[in-house]
Amino acid sequence: MASWSSTSVFTSKVPRKILFMFTLSLSVTYLFYSLMSCYNSLQFPLQENYVYQGRLVTEDTTFVTLREKLYSASQGFVEFTEAEGTTSSPTAKSHAGAGAEQRTAEWIRMQASPTPGLERDRQEISTTDSELRANCTSDYGEKKLPQAIIIGVKKGGTRALLEALRVHPDVRAVGNEPHFFDRNYEKGLDWYKDLMPSTLEGQITMEKTPSYFVTNHAPKRIHSMAKDIKLIIVVRNPVTRAISDYTQTLSKKPEIPTFEILAFKNRTLGLIDASWSALRIGIYALHLESWMQYFPLSQMHFVSGERLIVDPAGEMAKVQDFLGLKRIVTDKHFYFNKTKGFPCLKKPEDSSTPRCLGKSKGRTHPKIDPDVIRRLHKFYKPFNMMFYQMTGQNFEWELEEDSESRSSQD
Numbered sequence: 001m002a003s004w005s006s007t008s009v010f011t012s013k014v015p016r017k018i019l020f021m022f023t024l025s026l027s028v029t030y031l032f033y034s035l036m037s038c039y040n041s042l043q044f045p046l047q048e049n050y051v052y053q054g055r056l057v058t059e060d061t062t063f064v065t066l067r068e069k070l071y072s073a074s075q076g077f078v079e080f081t082e083a084e085g086t087t088s089s090p091t092a093k094s095h096a097g098a099g100a101e102q103r104t105a106e107w108i109r110m111q112a113s114p115t116p117g118l119e120r121d122r123q124e125i126s127t128t129d130s131e132l133r134a135n136c137t138s139d140y141g142e143k144k145l146p147q148a149i150i151i152g153v154k155k156g157g158t159r160a161l162l163e164a165l166r167v168h169p170d171v172r173a174v175g176n177e178p179h180f181f182d183r184n185y186e187k188g189l190d191w192y193k194d195l196m197p198s199t200l201e202g203q204i205t206m207e208k209t210p211s212y213f214v215t216n217h218a219p220k221r222i223h224s225m226a227k228d229i230k231l232i233i234v235v236r237n238p239v240t241r242a243i244s245d246y247t248q249t250l251s252k253k254p255e256i257p258t259f260e261i262l263a264f265k266n267r268t269l270g271l272i273d274a275s276w277s278a279l280r281i282g283i284y285a286l287h288l289e290s291w292m293q294y295f296p297l298s299q300m301h302f303v304s305g306e307r308l309i310v311d312p313a314g315e316m317a318k319v320q321d322f323l324g325l326k327r328i329v330t331d332k333h334f335y336f337n338k339t340k341g342f343p344c345l346k347k348p349e350d351s352s353t354p355r356c357l358g359k360s361k362g363r364t365h366p367k368i369d370p371d372v373i374r375r376l377h378k379f380y381k382p383f384n385m386m387f388y389q390m391t392g393q394n395f396e397w398e399l400e401e402d403s404e405s406r407s408s409q410d
Contacts, residue, residue: 140198140200141198141199141200141201141203142198142199143193143194143196143197143198143199143205144193144196144199144205145189145192145193145196145205145225145226146196146205146206146207146226146229147204147205147206147226147229147230148204148205148206148229148230148231148232148323149206149207149208149209149212149222149229149230149231149232150162150206150207150208150209150210150232150233150234151208151209151210151212151213151218151222151231151232151233151291152210152211152212152213152214152233152234152235152287153210153213153214153233153234153235153236153241153281153282153284154210154211154214154241154245154281155210155236155241155244155245155248156210156233156234156235156236156241156305157234157236157303157305157308157309158208158210158234159208160308160309160312160342160343161208161232161234161303161308161315161319162206162208163345164312164316164329164333164334164345165206165316165319165329167328167329167333167345168320168325168328168329169203169328170202170203170204170325170326170328171203171204171206171323171325172196172197172198172199172203172204172205172206173197173205173206173207173208174195174196174197174206174207174208177207177208177209177210177211178192178195178207178209179209179211180192180195180209181209181212181215181217181218181221181222182209182211182212182215182217182218185217185221189225195207204323204325210234213233213281213287213291214280214281214287216290219290219291219293219294219295220294222294223294223295228299229295229299230299230300230301230322230323231291231295231299231300231301232300232301232303232319232322233288233300233301233302233303234302234303234304234305234308235284235302235303235304235305235387235395236304236305236306237305237306237395237397237400238279238281238282238283238284238376238380238383238384238397239282239373239376239377239380239397240400241281241282241305242263242278242279242281242282242376243259243365243366243368244365245277245278245281246259246262246278246366247364247365247366249278250366258366259366259368259372260368260369260372262276262278263276263278263279263372263376264372267372270375272375272376272379274379279376282380282383283380283383284383284384284387285383285384285386285387285390286383288387288390288391289390292390297391297392300391301318301319301322302391302393303315303318303319304395306395306400309341309342309343312331312334312343313329313330313331313333313334316329316330317330333345333346334346337356344356374401377398377401380397381398384397384398
């Protein structure tokens with residue numbers, strides 16, 4: 001009791017203000033040391049983490065990171081090359097792949113090896129190098145909607161024409177077929193424009209999608225985008241074109257019926273099935289009528305698929321004139337490949353191997369009953385005559401009737 005009594009008396013005698021100040025000073029002191037402790041715990045691990053991360057990037061992860069970036073970049077290049085229509089033999093691809101892999105490994109080792117004074121520079125420019133690698137093909141100029149489109153026809157020679165045009169320095173074209181006006185129209189013009197390559201002043205932006213020519217709403221849609229656009233149509237003997245079309249489908253679907261079965265509704269009665277797409281595409285006059293409702297003939301240029309093979313320079317001269325281009329692509333750019341049966345592109349300034357179209361071009365046609373070919377020529381003749389009148393050009397497909405059945409190349 002005495003102890004409790006003395007404590008109470010002491011507490012009561014100490015002014016409350018002094019007690020409050022004492023308690024406050026203790027709290028401030030505790031807070032100060034707590035903050036110092038927190039600061040130390042944050043500072044030193046951060047420095048260690050920075051050094052640790054730097055060690056990982058410069059030694060271990062350099063191989064993995066650069067290999068992944070280079071692999072993704074090479075994959076994109078391969079895809080881009082295939083889209084351009086260039087091909088190489090499997091043996092060449094394997095050798096090229098091995099050589100590229102060896103050069104990549106050597107390059108990675110050089111980048112990973114420590115060089116005094118350059119470690120920080122390498123880390124700082126790595127992102128820039130990656131961006132340049134990704135954007136080097138599109139940094140110059142600006143993207144524009146096409147001023148010219150190859151709108152048809154399928155299996156007529158559109159890929160050969162596009163590849164020849166791309167040799168011209170004033171032509172920039174999309175490698176793949178955008179299919180904007182027939183399949184992707186709902187994605188909008190901004191999406192379509194973004195697909196286009198960047199062009200400089202004076203260059204023409206182009207694309208090709210052969211299915212536009214036979215798409216009912218394509219003429220109106222293209223006209224709403226650009227009323228003054230230039231249209232190129234590559235046409236070919238409709239009988240040969242139909243066989244080529246069938247050959248392509250057959251290579252993908254070997255189980256389909258024979259050409260003779262698909263071409264007729266009733267072969268005994270001679271009723272041809274014009275609803276079959278392989279045959280319907282060749283009724284050029286029918287499709288051209290839809291385009292002439294929106295565009296004058298002065299904005300259309302018709303290329304002969306046959307002459308594009310036997311005289312590519314001559315046809316290219318006409319196309320370049322139509323597009324308002326200087327005649328740069330000439331006979332010096334072509335080399336006739338007897339194996340494939342059509343011209344290949346080459347650079348006139350060097351002796352490099354000519355670049356031919358891919359394996360999908362030049363397929364051997366199946367043997368078709370000559371009677372079926374004769375009936376198809378008879379079927380197409382009035383439509384061809386109408387097409388000649390509409391375009392003001394005589395493609396002379398009737399002269400090929402005798403040789404058509406002997407044709408064996410796509």
